[in-house]
Amino acid sequence: MLEDDSLFQSGRRVFVSAPQEAEIGREVEIELFRRQHGRCVAKFRGIDTITDVEQYIGSEIRIAESTLPPPQDGWFYTFHLKGCRVVTMNGEEIGIVTDVLDSGGAEVLKVDRQNRETLIPFADEFVKKIDIDQRKIEVDLPEDLRELNK
Numbered sequence: 663m664l665e666d667d668s669l670f671q672s673g674r675r676v677f678v679s680a681p682q683e684a685e686i687g688r689e690v691e692i693e694l695f696r697r698q699h700g701r702c703v704a705k706f707r708g709i710d711t712i713t714d715v716e717q718y719i720g721s722e723i724r725i726a727e728s729t730l731p732p733p734q735d736g737w738f739y740t741f742h743l744k745g746c747r748v749v750t751m752n753g754e755e756i757g758i759v760t761d762v763l764d765s766g767g768a769e770v771l772k773v774d775r776q777n778r779e780t781l782i783p784f785a786d787e788f789v790k791k792i793d794i795d796q797r798k799i800e801v802d803l804p805e806d807l808r809e810l811n812k
Contacts, residue, residue: 669725670695670704677724678706687724738792740769746797748773748782751790756780756801771799 670676670692679687694705704723709715733739740762748756748771757775762784769784782788782801791800 667695667697669730670702674725674729676706677726678718679722679724687721738794742794743771743792743799746792746794746799748780748799748801751800751802756782756803759799 672692672694674692675689676692677687678690690706690708692704693707694703696703709718727741730739733742743759743762746759748759750756755775757773757778757780759771760774761772763770763772763781771782771784771789773780773782782803788801788803789799790802791798793799
């Protein structure tokens with residue numbers, strides 16, 4: 663998966679969606695971006711006071727897909743994985759990727775099917791093939807990982 667801080671360079675226009683706003687949110691310009699103690703810190707032009715910022719607590723920051731650089735071969739944006747069907751190497755349906763979780767180390771695919779959740783580490787050991795065009799991910803899950811998810 664792709665993690666590139668240059669996506670948040672000063673001057674880039676992004677959308678900030680406050681919890682009470684419409685899905686698209688407000689377009690703002692990044693004034694400053696840095697990582698601090700494992701977290702991302704951003705300052706947006708025109709949002710200058712604590713009062714201004716408080717309305718955006720819990721917000722999402724979105725970048726128009728058309729402005730993103732294409733990922734290198736073998737790399738993916740997280741949103742490309744959401745909605746993909748997950749199947750085993752022999753074709754058994756596991757479910758649909760509904761989220762990609764950051765576990766503090768490797769990412770984890772959250773796969774749901776009929777009120778059942780399966781968590782799959784996003785690692786070459788388990789994820790064998792990703793076909794974004796076909797919206798399909800093939801995995802090889804050992805029995806003990808399957809039992810862990812029951």
